[in-house]
Amino acid sequence: MKNQNLDLEVHHVTRVEGHGNIYVNIKKGAIERCEWTVPEAPRFFEAMVLGRQYNELHHITSRICGICSIGHTLASLKATEAAMGIPISDQDLKLRKLALHAENLQSHVLHLGYLVLPDLMGVGSVIPLASSHPDEVKTVIRLHRMANEMSNKLCGRTTHPQRLIPGGFSKLPTMKELKDIRKELRDSIPSIQAVAGLFKSLAPKLPDFVRETEFIGLTNPNEYALYDGELASTDTGKAPVTEYLGFTNEYIIAQSTAKRAKHNRESYMVGALARFNLNYDRLSPMAKQAAALFGLKPVCHNPFMNSIAQLVEVVHSVEDSIRLIDEVEAAGLQSQPEYFKPDIKTKAGRGIGAVEVPRGILFHDYTYNLKGACTKANCNIPTNQNHGNIELDMKALLPKLLDKTPQEIELNLEMLVRAYDPCISCSTHYLNVNFV
Amino acid sequence: MRQPPSGHEKLKVGFNMKIIAKEDFNNFVNALINNNSFNVIGVKAKRDKFTFAPIDSAQELRLDYDVTLLPPKKYFFPQRETLFTYDLAGGFSAKGQAAEPKRMVIIGVHPYDIVALLHMDEIFRETKSDPYYFEKRDSSVIIGVNIQKMSKWNFSPYMGTATTEYGYDIMLTDLGNRYAINVGSEKGQELLDKYAKNVTSALARDIQLVGQKKREIMQLTQQKFDFPTELIPELLRKNYEESSFWERHSEPCLACGSCVLVCPTCYCFDVKDNPDLTLASGERIRTWDGCLLEDFAKVASGENFRSTRPTRYRHRYFKKGKYLYDRFGFISCVGCGRCGSNCLPNIANPVDLFNDMYHNTIGTVTAGAEPEVQIQTNESINYVPKLATIIKKQAMTHMETLLEIKLDDGSDLGHKPGQFVEISVFGVGEAPISVSSPPTKKGSFELCVRKLGSVTTKLHTLKEGDKVGIRGPFGNGFDAEFLKRKDLLFIAGGLGMAPLRSLFNYVLDNRKDYGRVTLLYGCKEPRELLFSDEMIALASREDVDFKPTVNWCPENETWTGNIGVITTLIPQVDFDPDKTYAIVVGPPVMYKFVLHDLRERKVPDDHIIVSLERRMKCGVGKCGHCQMNEIYVCKDGPVFNYSKIKGLPEAL
Amino acid sequence: MKPKVAFFDFAGCEGDQLQIANLEEDILTLLGQVEIVAFREVMKEHSDNYDIAFIEGSCTRLQDEDRLKQIRKNAKLVVAIGSCATIGGINSLKNYRDSDDVRRTVYGDQARLFDTYAARPIDAVIPVDAYVHGCPMTKDEFLLVVKSLLLGKKPDIPNYPVCVECKKNENICAFERGQYCVGTVTRAGCNSCCVNEGTICWGCRGLVDNPNENSHKEVLIRYGQTVDDAIAKFRLYFGWQEAKR
DSSP: OTTOOEEEEESSOSSSBSOOEEEEEEETTEEEEEEEEOOOOOOOHHHHHTTOBHHHHHHHHHTTOSSSHHHHHHHHHHHHHHHHTOOOOHHHHHHHHHHHHHHHHHHHHHIIIIIIHHHHHTSSBHHHHHHHSHHHHHHHHHHHHHHHHHHHHHHSOSSSOTTEETTEESSOOOHHHHHHHHHHHHHHHHHHHHHHHHHHHHGGGSOOOOOOOEEEEEEOSSSOOSSSOEEEETTTEEEOGGGHHHHHOOBOOTTOSSOBOOSSSSOEEOSHHHHHHHHGGGSOHHHHHHHHHTTOOSSOOOGGGHHHHHHHHHHHHHHHHHHHHHHHHHHOOOOOOSSOOOOOOOOOEEEEEEEEETTEEEEEEEEEOTTSBEEEEEEEOHHHHHHHHHHHHHHHHHHHHTTSOHHHHHHHHHHHHHHTOOBHHHHTSOOOEEEO | OOOOOOSSOOOOTTOOOEEEEHHHHHHHHHHHHHSTTEEEEEEEEETTEEEEEEOSSGGGOOTTOSOOSSOGGGGTSOSEEEEEEEEOTTSOEEEEOOOOSSEEEEEEEOHHHHHHHHHHHHHHHSEEEOHHHHHHHHHOEEEEEOOSSOOTTOOHHHHTOSSOSSSOSEEEEEOSSEEEEEEOSHHHHHHHHHHOOSOEEOOHHHHHHHHHHHHHHHTTOOOOOSSOGGGHHHHHHHTTTOHHHHHHHHTTOOOOOHHHHTOTTOOOEEEEEEEOTTSSEEEEEEEEOOTTSTTTTBOTTSOBTTOSHHHHHHHHHHIIIIIHHHHHSSOSOOOOOHHHHHOTTSOOOHHHHHHHHHHHOOSOOOOOOOOOOOOOEEEEOOOSOEEEEEEEEEEOSSSEEEEEEEETTOOOOOOOTTOEEEEEETTTEEEEEEBOSOTTSOSOEEEEEEOOSHHHHHHHHOOTTOEEEEEEEESOOOOTTTTTTSEEEEEEEGGGHHHHHHHHHHHHHTGGGSSOEEEEEEESSGGGOSSHHHHHHHHTOSSOEEEEEESOOOTTSOOOSEESOGGGGGGGOOOOTTTEEEEEEOOHHHHHHHHHHHHHTTOOGGGEEEEOOOOOSSSSSOSOTTEETTEEHHHHOSEEEHHHHTTOTTTO | OOOEEEEEEOBSOSHHHHHHHTTTHHHHHHHHHOEEEEETTTBSOBOSOOSEEEEESBBOSHHHHHHHHHHHHHOSEEEEESHHHHTOGGGGHHHHHHHSOOOEEESSOGGGGGGOOOOBOGGGTSOOSEEEOSSSOOHHHHHHHHHHHHTTOOOOOOOSBTHHHHHHTTOOOGGGGTOOOOGGGBBOOSTTHHHHTTSOOOOTTOBOSSOOHHHHHHHHHHTTOOHHHHHHHHHHHHHHHHHHO
């Protein structure tokens, strides 16, 4: 209906993490207002870590997010280790990469199966699907459980992983546990293929919407970058991680408690699609096949395809984890004393840790004094970086939806937000406070 | 220092000392490991500490250790154990624990831990024997090793447990490149015969060397008692009331339970139900508990019988050094030093405490007489309840409901008046409730249930026809035979009427066997009177003098009887103290006043019988929760002759 | 009739609600016992007609109090899940920042600075019927509380320190390893999971009912911490509970 009036207020979008609102006002077919705002309570993490010891920071910042805890913890540890020159062994590096794969698996499967699938199946949640499509739901649950058991064996638990400490792991998995993980990963491939098949059949329901966007993430010549790499933008190319502030350029807007970011354009996107666009060549063979199944090629500018990029990453994480475990086995698992805690000499310094978490690139930036207490901290969260892009996408998508019913418009705008897999409560981790 | 005897094979004369090279010993161990019928456990290193754990090869053994984090008791009395599983769907079934298919061989047990197991044997066998413990104990093999290194907290030489002549199947002494073997049982001999090679007889110098090493062990202790440890029970007895002493020592106590949880002779446990998510099935488990923990002695009504740090702290020492000594004849501490080493505020070392107590005690302390130990074992404990049905449910007051229950197998409960049962609501738990009906009532029995905690609240929601579990009867009950031909003065306060009724109605059912019968019954207000119909009937009986009272009567209720606390009734009764026996049951606060008034009327202490309440879990005197001083309320009570308990500080 | 349940979140990381998703196959069994009528993270539908409300996250703004009070009105039972909801959690660390004498300048909208106050647990605003402690809560304890509520019984949550579980699990005490632990005053129920994973107890489940704090602080100091260190350790999770004492 081209000349319609519509006042749409979605207060607290459902099936996303955290609280976000959509405001749309259309008068006689003209868009007067289209906004994405975040009313989430700010959480003050930068305030919380000041004065705390270097061996506490990862514990505190893990609490920024319950879903990307492993990622926050690793970014935090990388920052602390960079600031104080704390080395980690090759083996620990491999195990940390495995942990990040486990997190990606868990988060993406949850997002795809519980948050996105209901829209594609035309229901309000996964709950009715448990009765109407029990096999599919059980498959999703099985994959989710496998990912969690992988994190449990590697890090202690998925949410707020205890084993990740400055300098390594407080406890190692046994070789038997790693072999068990590998077997589960191998055995899961048919299930993943089933899920891919399901999404392929539903893919036509994903809107065919394109808006040229800048994508930012980590990049690494040797692997599909999740744990380590340089900064990269599809517009401007590579840069060292230490220059991240020049990439994120965070700013406050009036109606949101979450800040926004911009780089070469008014906004940019991070997340699975960004990583896919930047690092396609380094995907595992099966992951590339999965992408081909959906016709997904770099550079794709359809934000709805972020979900498909996540599915591709699920395949990659499975295949790459198997490779990593093979490497650990070949080198032989080096043991360490129980309740391991490396000897660390504190020193003053600043360090930046950048890691790709399921929703995009995450930065932790800490400064320590001689005694090992934190004097300054900054965290740039992926979803912060996406907020601007979400709104601009919304503004570009809305005109194309004007001939649909109000319910369809609402659904499409919500699906757009959901496609980003936002983690909103993480993104309101702080206000810009200056301590004088 | 006397060690517990028996139950366990003593060293058989005729087992000569043997020698085995260390390499052959390792082969022996590996042969056991490779044999599918054994579960081989040994002492392993954990960082710079040691634990008992399953071993994959003899190389992992560290027989030169000083002390393990937890004693080997965890294999016989595990941290968590399933008592039974239940399934309510489609009829009821309950399964006790399955037998272990493999025999345990535990290698490296130090003598003090061996003696501790002998203590546990006595304790788990007393009166009713614990099948879960003995099933594991009887089938397992203990291979001990004489101490090479002693932890700085260890004082076993003072407790007579640094070496032991029995309690093991095999005992090893390290002689450098070889072990001396003392065989302690047929079981040990068989194992050696079957799996060990190159076992030779010991030479004279080997025997001499072993003797010398055992003497040297005594010198390894870094602890020192300033007095002979035989004096401990008497020392404790003299210091029970020294509040400032106990307060000073216990002030830093964190109630963390570490001292009792690492102790090789502690055995208190808690019992819980663990239903599954469907609520239709589940399990009942027991887990380690400790008297030092804050809520250990708390009952459903919220009252905590040991609510302060000094009382809890004191109880542990008394239990180990006095109560168990009086009951079994040995001090139940083997001097392993684990408690001291695990106490962060450092208040748990018995050596420090007893030395301080000794120096603070005025006057000489001499050992008391050896206790008379009379232990019998009657039968096995059954933790699995019988299924029963609620055949009648009648609300009596706003808080109490009377349930009439019939055992599904048709049998009578067979109880004595004053005994109690443990009633289960599967998934919620088990609660002790006194039987309210007399044994003369056949076919079913009655429980008066006050709505207090989880189980009783749930019971109030059940309906006629619903199923419950029943274990028991437990406790000693009233001696109705002894009371024949005596004049009886029944005094019931509030809910105390419930257990009292089992005896009272029994007496009425056999009225001619008893003398004068008087019942004094007091409640807070008229609407709280239990069994009101029966009370009204009593009023018209000629052969019973019934006097009820209420503390007060609210405006909207009618009451023509006495108003005042129960003691106001006592002067209204004319009785001959020499011929009269008073049976008193009521809330804790009532006893002090009633007992005082009875004694004023010259009722002899041994003519007064009371029934007490504590937190009761197992019902058979094992889990420790109902303990007051040295008495287990569930087993030695709940009925007590006042003269026997008037000296017990924790009783009234 | 299956009881109706609803899930709400305030200032938190959503880690506790993730544990519900982590129930995996048990979710299906749970759905056989309760009817979920509101759970914003997972479903579109929302109903205000619920029997049991599960709330995650702390209350950090005055405006959130109204939302909490409304939930309390709608529900028969309110259950706080996770440390932020049960004891204030790590959010309460920031309360000490405010009380320090520090001037701040804010870029942008000034009003938002005043839009926050001392982070507090749910029961500081509304009465709470049951608690599932932990950061995050464990699946087992969540199910224990759910089963207890379904059985009409008060959940059996320990009132003893984590030391009990550490000793049962045969851990080597943190203090013996040169580290500092607050397990001696922290409520057990987690099965000493963090120490089992090779670290220490951070206190996320809150203090036991009657902690012997003086004794614990003396232990910390005797093992080498300064008074300030000891106080700082307590502020990590006990910030709100300490302030109340």
